[in-house]
Amino acid sequence: MNENCMRLIDYFNRALTPEETAAFEQHLAECPACSSELEELRTLTEGLPYLSEEADVPAGLKANVFAVIDAQPDVHDEEPPHQAGNVTPLPEKRRRPAIPLLAAALLASLVTNIFLATADRSAEPAVEQRNWELADKAELAPQQEGDPSNAIALILSDGSSRDLVVDAENLPELSDGELFQVWVLDAGAPKPAGAFRSSGEGTGTVSHPLGSKFGAFDTIAITIEKEEGLPAPEGPIILAGSL
Amino acid sequence: MNHTDDGTLYGLASSKDRRAFELLYDRYEKLVFSFAYRIASDREIAEEVVQDVFVKIWNGSAVYEPGKGAFSSWLLTVTRNKAIDELRRLQRHDHEPMVEKDALLEQPGSVEQTAAWHEQQAEIRSAVLELNPEQREIIELFYFRGLSQQKIADHCELPLGTVKGRIRLALQKLRGTITKEGGTSYE
Ligand SMILES: [Zn+2]
Numbered sequence: 034m035n036e037n038c039m040r041l042i043d044y045f046n047r048a049l050t051p052e053e054t055a056a057f058e059q060h061l062a063e064c065p066a067c068s069s070e071l072e073e074l075r076t077l078t079e080g081l082p083y084l085s086e087e088a089d090v091p092a093g094l095k096a097n098v099f100a101v102i103d104a105q106p107d108v109h110d111e112e113p114p115h116q117a118g119n120v121t122p123l124p125e126k127r128r129r130p131a132i133p134l135l136a137a138a139l140l141a142s143l144v145t146n147i148f149l150a151t152a153d154r155s156a157e158p159a160v161e162q163r164n165w166e167l168a169d170k171a172e173l174a175p176q177q178e179g180d181p182s183n184a185i186a187l188i189l190s191d192g193s194s195r196d197l198v199v200d201a202e203n204l205p206e207l208s209d210g211e212l213f214q215v216w217v218l219d220a221g222a223p224k225p226a227g228a229f230r231s232s233g234e235g236t237g238t239v240s241h242p243l244g245s246k247f248g249a250f251d252t253i254a255i256t257i258e259k260e261e262g263l264p265a266p267e268g269p270i271i272l273a274g275s276l
Numbered sequence: 277m278n279h280t281d282d283g284t285l286y287g288l289a290s291s292k293d294r295r296a297f298e299l300l301y302d303r304y305e306k307l308v309f310s311f312a313y314r315i316a317s318d319r320e321i322a323e324e325v326v327q328d329v330f331v332k333i334w335n336g337s338a339v340y341e342p343g344k345g346a347f348s349s350w351l352l353t354v355t356r357n358k359a360i361d362e363l364r365r366l367q368r369h370d371h372e373p374m375v376e377k378d379a380l381l382e383q384p385g386s387v388e389q390t391a392a393w394h395e396q397q398a399e400i401r402s403a404v405l406e407l408n409p410e411q412r413e414i415i416e417l418f419y420f421r422g423l424s425q426q427k428i429a430d431h432c433e434l435p436l437g438t439v440k441g442r443i444r445l446a447l448q449k450l451r452g453t454i455t456k457e458g459g460t461s462y463e
Pocket of ligand 1: 035038066
Protein backbone atom coordinates (compact mmCIF):
# COMPACT_ATOMS: atom_id res chain seq x y z
CA MET A 34 0.00 0.00 0.00
CA ASN A 35 1.44 3.34 -0.95
CA GLU A 36 0.03 6.67 -2.03
CA ASN A 37 -0.54 5.31 -5.51
CA CYS A 38 -3.02 2.81 -4.12
CA MET A 39 -5.17 5.82 -3.23
CA ARG A 40 -5.36 6.83 -6.87
CA LEU A 41 -7.28 3.97 -8.43
CA ILE A 42 -10.59 5.84 -8.65
CA ASP A 43 -8.94 8.94 -10.07
CA TYR A 44 -7.06 6.80 -12.57
CA PHE A 45 -10.26 5.10 -13.67
CA ASN A 46 -11.91 8.49 -14.00
CA ARG A 47 -8.94 10.06 -15.76
CA ALA A 48 -8.55 12.72 -13.12
CA LEU A 49 -4.77 12.33 -12.77
CA THR A 50 -2.14 14.50 -14.40
CA PRO A 51 -0.07 12.82 -17.12
CA GLU A 52 2.79 12.40 -14.64
CA GLU A 53 0.52 10.86 -12.03
CA THR A 54 -1.00 8.62 -14.68
CA ALA A 55 2.41 7.37 -15.74
CA ALA A 56 3.39 6.77 -12.13
CA PHE A 57 0.15 4.93 -11.47
CA GLU A 58 0.55 2.72 -14.51
CA GLN A 59 4.00 1.83 -13.30
CA HIS A 60 2.50 1.10 -9.92
CA LEU A 61 -0.17 -1.12 -11.46
CA ALA A 62 2.49 -3.41 -12.79
CA GLU A 63 3.88 -3.80 -9.28
CA CYS A 64 0.75 -3.84 -7.16
CA PRO A 65 -1.46 -6.91 -7.53
CA ALA A 66 -4.14 -5.35 -5.30
CA CYS A 67 -4.56 -2.31 -7.54
CA SER A 68 -4.45 -4.25 -10.77
CA SER A 69 -7.08 -6.69 -9.57
CA GLU A 70 -9.25 -3.88 -8.23
CA LEU A 71 -8.98 -2.10 -11.57
CA GLU A 72 -10.00 -5.26 -13.35
CA GLU A 73 -12.89 -5.61 -10.94
CA LEU A 74 -14.04 -2.04 -11.61
CA ARG A 75 -13.98 -2.71 -15.32
CA THR A 76 -15.99 -5.88 -14.98
CA LEU A 77 -18.49 -4.47 -12.52
CA THR A 78 -19.22 -1.42 -14.66
CA GLU A 79 -19.46 -3.29 -17.94
CA GLY A 80 -23.25 -3.29 -18.04
CA LEU A 81 -23.80 0.28 -16.86
CA PRO A 82 -23.69 1.98 -20.29
CA TYR A 83 -26.87 0.10 -21.13
CA LEU A 84 -28.70 2.17 -18.54
CA SER A 85 -28.48 5.06 -20.99
CA GLU A 86 -31.72 6.19 -22.50
CA GLU A 87 -31.95 5.90 -26.21
CA ALA A 88 -31.19 9.37 -27.56
CA ASP A 89 -32.09 10.67 -30.99
CA VAL A 90 -28.99 10.63 -33.09
CA PRO A 91 -28.55 13.89 -35.04
CA ALA A 92 -29.43 13.37 -38.66
CA GLY A 93 -26.11 14.48 -40.12
CA LEU A 94 -23.86 12.67 -37.67
CA LYS A 95 -23.01 9.67 -39.80
CA ALA A 96 -22.33 11.85 -42.84
CA ASN A 97 -20.00 14.02 -40.74
CA VAL A 98 -18.09 11.08 -39.38
CA PHE A 99 -17.63 9.60 -42.83
CA ALA A 100 -16.61 12.94 -44.28
CA VAL A 101 -13.83 13.10 -41.69
CA ILE A 102 -12.81 9.56 -42.46
CA ASP A 103 -12.69 10.20 -46.17
CA ALA A 104 -10.57 13.27 -45.56
CA GLN A 105 -8.07 11.30 -43.47
CA PRO A 106 -4.69 11.14 -45.05
CA ASP A 107 -3.74 7.53 -45.33
CA VAL A 108 -0.63 7.96 -43.32
CA HIS A 109 1.02 4.87 -44.71
CA ASP A 110 0.47 5.51 -48.35
CA GLU A 111 2.33 8.61 -49.31
CA GLU A 112 5.05 6.55 -50.99
CA PRO A 113 4.23 4.27 -53.87
CA PRO A 114 4.39 0.68 -52.72
CA HIS A 115 7.82 -0.70 -53.20
CA GLN A 116 8.39 -3.30 -55.79
CA ALA A 117 10.02 -6.13 -53.94
CA GLY A 118 6.81 -7.09 -52.18
CA ASN A 119 4.85 -4.68 -50.15
CA VAL A 120 5.10 -5.24 -46.46
CA THR A 121 2.00 -4.59 -44.47
CA PRO A 122 3.06 -1.49 -42.67
CA LEU A 123 3.24 -1.71 -38.95
CA PRO A 124 0.24 0.45 -38.34
CA GLU A 125 0.05 2.61 -35.29
CA LYS A 126 -2.38 0.20 -33.89
CA ARG A 127 0.05 -2.62 -33.24
CA ARG A 128 2.11 -1.26 -30.57
CA ARG A 129 1.37 -2.90 -27.35
CA PRO A 130 4.46 -4.48 -26.18
CA ALA A 131 6.06 -1.14 -26.80
CA ILE A 132 9.61 -0.36 -27.50
CA PRO A 133 11.74 -2.75 -25.52
CA LEU A 134 9.91 -5.86 -26.53
CA LEU A 135 9.57 -4.95 -30.15
CA ALA A 136 13.13 -3.85 -30.43
CA ALA A 137 14.45 -6.88 -28.63
CA ALA A 138 12.46 -9.18 -30.84
CA LEU A 139 13.61 -7.42 -33.96
CA LEU A 140 17.18 -7.61 -32.85
CA ALA A 141 16.91 -11.21 -31.87
CA SER A 142 15.86 -12.80 -35.07
CA LEU A 143 14.40 -10.42 -37.57
CA VAL A 144 11.93 -12.49 -39.41
CA THR A 145 9.07 -10.55 -40.85
CA ASN A 146 6.47 -12.45 -38.97
CA ILE A 147 7.88 -11.19 -35.74
CA PHE A 148 5.69 -8.19 -36.29
CA LEU A 149 2.73 -10.44 -35.99
CA ALA A 150 4.11 -12.59 -33.26
CA THR A 151 5.08 -9.80 -30.93
CA ALA A 152 2.69 -7.06 -31.59
CA ASP A 153 -0.44 -8.16 -33.25
CA ARG A 154 -2.94 -10.52 -31.84
CA SER A 155 -5.73 -9.63 -34.18
CA ALA A 156 -6.39 -11.58 -37.29
CA GLU A 157 -4.57 -9.47 -39.81
CA PRO A 158 -3.85 -10.71 -43.27
CA ALA A 159 -0.57 -12.53 -43.20
CA VAL A 160 2.47 -10.43 -43.84
CA GLU A 161 4.41 -11.42 -46.85
CA GLN A 162 7.42 -13.51 -46.03
CA ARG A 163 10.56 -11.46 -46.27
CA ASN A 164 13.69 -11.77 -44.28
CA TRP A 165 14.68 -8.57 -42.69
CA GLU A 166 17.97 -7.66 -41.20
CA LEU A 167 18.62 -4.81 -38.91
CA ALA A 168 20.81 -2.40 -40.86
CA ASP A 169 20.96 0.35 -38.31
CA LYS A 170 19.18 1.81 -35.36
CA ALA A 171 18.85 5.01 -33.43
CA GLU A 172 17.36 6.00 -30.14
CA LEU A 173 15.43 9.22 -30.36
CA ALA A 174 15.56 11.51 -27.37
CA PRO A 175 13.14 14.27 -26.40
CA GLN A 176 14.10 17.77 -27.44
CA GLN A 177 12.23 19.54 -24.71
CA GLU A 178 13.34 19.29 -21.17
CA GLY A 179 11.13 17.15 -19.00
CA ASP A 180 9.32 15.56 -21.92
CA PRO A 181 9.03 11.81 -21.24
CA SER A 182 8.72 10.90 -24.94
CA ASN A 183 11.07 8.38 -26.39
CA ALA A 184 11.34 6.36 -29.55
CA ILE A 185 13.48 3.86 -31.30
CA ALA A 186 14.13 3.93 -35.03
CA LEU A 187 15.18 0.76 -36.82
CA ILE A 188 16.36 0.51 -40.38
CA LEU A 189 15.52 -2.89 -41.74
CA SER A 190 16.90 -4.21 -44.97
CA ASP A 191 15.96 -7.28 -46.94
CA GLY A 192 18.89 -6.94 -49.29
CA SER A 193 17.08 -5.01 -51.99
CA SER A 194 15.12 -2.39 -50.14
CA ARG A 195 15.03 -0.72 -46.78
CA ASP A 196 12.27 0.18 -44.37
CA LEU A 197 12.39 2.64 -41.53
CA VAL A 198 10.41 1.52 -38.48
CA VAL A 199 9.78 4.02 -35.72
CA ASP A 200 8.19 3.01 -32.45
CA ALA A 201 7.45 5.78 -29.97
CA GLU A 202 5.93 6.03 -26.53
CA ASN A 203 4.89 8.69 -24.03
CA LEU A 204 4.18 11.05 -26.87
CA PRO A 205 2.54 14.40 -26.15
CA GLU A 206 -1.11 14.70 -27.01
CA LEU A 207 -1.98 15.93 -30.48
CA SER A 208 -4.65 18.49 -31.19
CA ASP A 209 -7.24 17.81 -33.83
CA GLY A 210 -5.73 17.61 -37.28
CA GLU A 211 -2.17 17.21 -36.05
CA LEU A 212 0.09 14.25 -36.67
CA PHE A 213 3.59 13.09 -35.91
CA GLN A 214 5.90 13.34 -38.89
CA VAL A 215 9.11 11.34 -39.11
CA TRP A 216 12.04 12.98 -40.92
CA VAL A 217 15.40 11.69 -42.03
CA LEU A 218 18.21 14.11 -42.64
CA ASP A 219 21.91 14.41 -43.19
CA ALA A 220 23.75 17.60 -43.94
CA GLY A 221 21.13 18.31 -46.58
CA ALA A 222 17.44 18.93 -46.39
CA PRO A 223 15.15 16.80 -44.25
CA LYS A 224 12.89 14.37 -46.04
CA PRO A 225 9.55 13.20 -44.67
CA ALA A 226 9.62 9.48 -43.91
CA GLY A 227 6.25 8.42 -42.58
CA ALA A 228 3.59 9.97 -40.42
CA PHE A 229 1.40 8.59 -37.70
CA ARG A 230 -0.98 9.47 -34.96
CA SER A 231 -0.62 8.22 -31.45
CA SER A 232 -2.95 6.08 -29.46
CA GLY A 233 -4.73 7.28 -26.37
CA GLU A 234 -1.76 6.00 -24.39
CA GLY A 235 0.65 8.15 -26.38
CA THR A 236 2.27 5.35 -28.29
CA GLY A 237 2.66 5.04 -32.02
CA THR A 238 4.44 2.96 -34.61
CA VAL A 239 5.02 3.58 -38.27
CA SER A 240 7.00 1.84 -40.93
CA HIS A 241 8.04 3.60 -44.08
CA PRO A 242 9.80 2.33 -47.19
CA LEU A 243 13.07 4.06 -47.88
CA GLY A 244 13.20 4.38 -51.64
CA SER A 245 16.27 5.43 -53.60
CA LYS A 246 15.51 9.13 -53.10
CA PHE A 247 16.47 8.82 -49.47
CA GLY A 248 20.17 8.14 -50.02
CA ALA A 249 22.32 8.40 -46.92
CA PHE A 250 21.22 10.08 -43.72
CA ASP A 251 22.42 10.10 -40.19
CA THR A 252 19.69 11.77 -38.21
CA ILE A 253 16.06 10.93 -37.57
CA ALA A 254 13.61 13.34 -36.03
CA ILE A 255 9.91 13.51 -35.21
CA THR A 256 7.94 16.73 -35.37
CA ILE A 257 4.30 17.64 -34.90
CA GLU A 258 2.72 18.85 -38.12
CA LYS A 259 -0.68 19.81 -39.39
CA GLU A 260 -0.11 18.00 -42.64
CA GLU A 261 1.89 14.96 -43.54
CA GLY A 262 4.70 14.84 -46.07
CA LEU A 263 5.47 18.57 -46.06
CA PRO A 264 8.66 19.57 -47.90
CA ALA A 265 10.20 20.80 -44.66
CA PRO A 266 9.24 20.68 -40.98
CA GLU A 267 7.08 23.53 -39.74
CA GLY A 268 6.10 22.26 -36.31
CA PRO A 269 8.11 21.67 -33.13
CA ILE A 270 10.70 18.91 -32.94
CA ILE A 271 9.66 16.37 -30.35
CA LEU A 272 12.31 13.67 -30.71
CA ALA A 273 15.61 13.35 -32.51
CA GLY A 274 18.56 11.02 -32.62
CA SER A 275 21.53 9.91 -34.70
CA LEU A 276 22.31 6.60 -36.29
CA MET B 277 -22.39 -9.48 -43.65
CA ASN B 278 -25.14 -7.99 -41.52
CA HIS B 279 -24.87 -10.79 -39.03
CA THR B 280 -21.12 -10.93 -38.99
CA ASP B 281 -19.80 -10.74 -35.45
CA ASP B 282 -18.18 -7.60 -34.10
CA GLY B 283 -14.70 -9.06 -33.88
CA THR B 284 -14.68 -10.06 -37.51
CA LEU B 285 -16.04 -6.71 -38.63
CA TYR B 286 -13.45 -4.94 -36.52
CA GLY B 287 -10.68 -7.04 -38.04
CA LEU B 288 -11.84 -6.13 -41.52
CA ALA B 289 -12.34 -2.49 -40.62
CA SER B 290 -8.86 -2.25 -39.20
CA SER B 291 -7.49 -3.34 -42.55
CA LYS B 292 -9.48 -0.47 -44.05
CA ASP B 293 -12.51 -2.38 -45.23
CA ARG B 294 -14.94 0.48 -45.44
CA ARG B 295 -18.02 -1.64 -45.74
CA ALA B 296 -17.19 -3.57 -42.59
CA PHE B 297 -16.45 -0.32 -40.80
CA GLU B 298 -19.76 1.12 -41.87
CA LEU B 299 -21.64 -1.91 -40.58
CA LEU B 300 -19.88 -1.58 -37.28
CA TYR B 301 -20.72 2.11 -37.22
CA ASP B 302 -24.37 1.48 -37.94
CA ARG B 303 -24.51 -1.19 -35.30
CA TYR B 304 -23.18 1.05 -32.55
CA GLU B 305 -23.87 4.64 -33.52
CA LYS B 306 -26.97 4.94 -31.40
CA LEU B 307 -25.55 3.23 -28.35
CA VAL B 308 -22.35 5.25 -28.43
CA PHE B 309 -24.23 8.49 -28.94
CA SER B 310 -26.76 7.72 -26.24
CA PHE B 311 -24.10 6.72 -23.74
CA ALA B 312 -22.00 9.80 -24.50
CA TYR B 313 -25.11 11.92 -24.12
CA ARG B 314 -25.91 10.21 -20.84
CA ILE B 315 -22.49 11.27 -19.54
CA ALA B 316 -22.22 14.72 -21.05
CA SER B 317 -25.86 15.84 -21.10
CA ASP B 318 -24.92 17.80 -24.19
CA ARG B 319 -25.70 16.79 -27.72
CA GLU B 320 -22.75 18.61 -29.22
CA ILE B 321 -20.29 16.88 -26.95
CA ALA B 322 -21.96 13.56 -27.63
CA GLU B 323 -21.57 14.15 -31.37
CA GLU B 324 -17.92 14.96 -30.92
CA VAL B 325 -17.43 11.81 -28.93
CA VAL B 326 -19.03 9.63 -31.61
CA GLN B 327 -16.89 11.25 -34.25
CA ASP B 328 -13.69 10.95 -32.28
CA VAL B 329 -14.26 7.35 -31.29
CA PHE B 330 -15.07 6.10 -34.77
CA VAL B 331 -12.38 8.12 -36.52
CA LYS B 332 -9.83 6.71 -34.08
CA ILE B 333 -11.02 3.21 -34.80
CA TRP B 334 -10.77 3.82 -38.52
CA ASN B 335 -7.30 5.31 -38.45
CA GLY B 336 -6.01 2.77 -35.98
CA SER B 337 -5.23 5.04 -33.07
CA ALA B 338 -7.76 3.24 -30.88
CA VAL B 339 -7.05 -0.46 -30.90
CA TYR B 340 -9.30 -3.26 -29.75
CA GLU B 341 -7.54 -6.40 -28.60
CA PRO B 342 -9.84 -9.37 -29.06
CA GLY B 343 -8.23 -11.24 -26.18
CA LYS B 344 -9.42 -8.64 -23.70
CA GLY B 345 -13.18 -9.03 -23.71
CA ALA B 346 -16.07 -8.10 -25.95
CA PHE B 347 -15.72 -5.45 -28.62
CA SER B 348 -18.79 -3.67 -27.28
CA SER B 349 -17.25 -3.35 -23.80
CA TRP B 350 -14.08 -1.93 -25.24
CA LEU B 351 -16.01 0.48 -27.45
CA LEU B 352 -18.06 1.73 -24.51
CA THR B 353 -14.93 2.22 -22.40
CA VAL B 354 -13.35 4.30 -25.15
CA THR B 355 -16.60 6.25 -25.38
CA ARG B 356 -16.71 6.95 -21.68
CA ASN B 357 -13.07 7.97 -21.58
CA LYS B 358 -13.55 10.45 -24.37
CA ALA B 359 -16.75 11.87 -22.92
CA ILE B 360 -15.15 12.34 -19.51
CA ASP B 361 -12.06 13.91 -21.04
CA GLU B 362 -14.24 16.34 -22.97
CA LEU B 363 -16.20 17.28 -19.89
CA ARG B 364 -13.02 17.82 -17.97
CA ARG B 365 -11.49 19.81 -20.79
CA LEU B 366 -14.50 22.09 -20.76
CA GLN B 367 -14.09 22.24 -17.00
CA ARG B 368 -17.65 21.43 -16.31
CA HIS B 369 -16.31 19.20 -13.63
CA ASP B 370 -15.23 22.11 -11.56
CA HIS B 371 -18.79 23.04 -10.90
CA GLU B 372 -20.76 21.42 -8.20
CA PRO B 373 -22.41 18.54 -10.02
CA MET B 374 -26.13 18.97 -10.43
CA VAL B 375 -27.30 15.52 -9.75
CA GLU B 376 -31.00 15.09 -9.81
CA LYS B 377 -32.26 12.94 -7.08
CA ASP B 378 -31.93 9.42 -8.36
CA ALA B 379 -30.58 10.19 -11.78
CA LEU B 380 -29.70 6.54 -12.04
CA LEU B 381 -33.39 5.74 -12.19
CA GLU B 382 -34.84 6.97 -15.41
CA GLN B 383 -37.90 6.23 -17.41
CA PRO B 384 -37.73 3.16 -19.58
CA GLY B 385 -36.67 3.95 -23.11
CA SER B 386 -38.61 3.37 -26.26
CA VAL B 387 -38.98 -0.02 -27.83
CA GLU B 388 -37.01 1.10 -30.84
CA GLN B 389 -33.79 0.26 -29.07
CA THR B 390 -32.01 -2.77 -30.26
CA ALA B 391 -33.42 -5.82 -28.58
CA ALA B 392 -30.12 -6.67 -26.90
CA TRP B 393 -29.75 -3.20 -25.46
CA HIS B 394 -33.31 -3.20 -24.27
CA GLU B 395 -32.96 -6.55 -22.61
CA GLN B 396 -29.75 -5.58 -20.87
CA GLN B 397 -31.28 -2.31 -19.77
CA ALA B 398 -34.33 -3.92 -18.23
CA GLU B 399 -32.09 -6.22 -16.27
CA ILE B 400 -29.81 -3.53 -14.94
CA ARG B 401 -32.67 -1.24 -14.18
CA SER B 402 -34.28 -3.77 -11.93
CA ALA B 403 -30.93 -4.34 -10.24
CA VAL B 404 -30.60 -0.59 -9.70
CA LEU B 405 -33.87 -0.66 -7.80
CA GLU B 406 -32.26 -2.97 -5.28
CA LEU B 407 -29.70 -0.36 -4.35
CA ASN B 408 -30.27 2.23 -1.69
CA PRO B 409 -30.29 5.91 -2.72
CA GLU B 410 -26.75 6.50 -1.47
CA GLN B 411 -25.49 3.61 -3.55
CA ARG B 412 -27.31 4.86 -6.62
CA GLU B 413 -25.87 8.30 -6.10
CA ILE B 414 -22.29 7.15 -5.73
CA ILE B 415 -22.52 5.09 -8.92
CA GLU B 416 -23.96 8.07 -10.75
CA LEU B 417 -21.18 10.37 -9.56
CA PHE B 418 -18.42 7.87 -10.10
CA TYR B 419 -19.38 6.19 -13.34
CA PHE B 420 -21.57 8.60 -15.23
CA ARG B 421 -20.10 11.89 -14.00
CA GLY B 422 -16.56 10.61 -13.81
CA LEU B 423 -15.85 12.77 -10.77
CA SER B 424 -12.60 12.64 -8.90
CA GLN B 425 -12.41 10.83 -5.60
CA GLN B 426 -12.21 14.14 -3.77
CA LYS B 427 -15.32 15.53 -5.43
CA ILE B 428 -17.23 12.37 -4.68
CA ALA B 429 -16.14 12.60 -1.06
CA ASP B 430 -17.25 16.23 -0.87
CA HIS B 431 -20.53 15.60 -2.56
CA CYS B 432 -21.44 12.57 -0.49
CA GLU B 433 -19.88 13.95 2.69
CA LEU B 434 -17.71 10.89 3.07
CA PRO B 435 -14.13 10.65 4.31
CA LEU B 436 -11.84 10.47 1.27
CA GLY B 437 -10.47 7.11 2.31
CA THR B 438 -13.87 5.44 2.24
CA VAL B 439 -14.92 6.48 -1.26
CA LYS B 440 -13.35 3.59 -3.11
CA GLY B 441 -14.84 1.04 -0.73
CA ARG B 442 -18.32 2.54 -1.06
CA ILE B 443 -18.09 2.48 -4.84
CA ARG B 444 -16.98 -1.13 -4.90
CA LEU B 445 -19.69 -2.16 -2.51
CA ALA B 446 -22.42 -0.49 -4.56
CA LEU B 447 -21.10 -1.98 -7.80
CA GLN B 448 -20.79 -5.41 -6.29
CA LYS B 449 -24.31 -5.27 -5.02
CA LEU B 450 -25.54 -4.14 -8.42
CA ARG B 451 -23.66 -6.88 -10.15
CA GLY B 452 -24.77 -9.47 -7.67
CA THR B 453 -28.37 -8.92 -8.59
CA ILE B 454 -27.70 -9.17 -12.30
CA THR B 455 -27.75 -12.78 -13.26
CA LYS B 456 -26.39 -12.54 -16.75
CA GLU B 457 -22.77 -11.54 -17.02
CA GLY B 458 -20.99 -9.50 -19.63
CA GLY B 459 -21.88 -6.71 -22.00
CA THR B 460 -24.21 -7.04 -24.90
CA SER B 461 -22.41 -8.47 -27.81
CA TYR B 462 -23.05 -9.86 -31.21
CA GLU B 463 -20.26 -12.34 -30.81
ZN1 LIG C 1 -1.61 -0.32 -5.21
